[in-house]
Amino acid sequence: MVYRYYGSDIDEIYNIIDQILEEEEWIIGDIDFNHIINVQDIVLLVNFILDSSYGFSADVNNDQIVNIQDVIILINIILNN
Ligand SMILES: [Ca+2]
Numbered sequence: 553m554v555y556r557y558y559g560s561d562i563d564e565i566y567n568i569i570d571q572i573l574e575e576e577e578w579i580i581g582d583i584d585f586n587h588i589i590n591v592q593d594i595v596l597l598v599n600f601i602l603d604s605s606y607g608f609s610a611d612v613n614n615d616q617i618v619n620i621q622d623v624i625i626l627i628n629i630i631l632n633n
């Protein structure tokens with residue numbers, strides 16, 4: 553949990569609360585945040601690797617690198633479901 557406080561604007565506070573709730577519902581391996589882990593997430597994860605880009609949702613094992621290990625873990629998550 554990350555604590556954030558940007559000001560006294562009530563709408564802004566509601567936005568931050570929404571954002572935190574969204575993050576709490578997030579499932580590891582759900583690269584596109586649609587609450588389902590499927591082959592689409594694998595495709596997106598592979599695209600992250602091909603683009604050499606980093607996204608925290610794509611870093612399945614949370615080692616600060618997006619690579620083939622994350623793909624393998626994601627495939628295992630899908631096979632086990
Ligand atoms: Ca997904």
Ligand SMILES: [Ca+2]
Nearest residue numbers: 611613615617
């Ligand atoms: Ca990783």
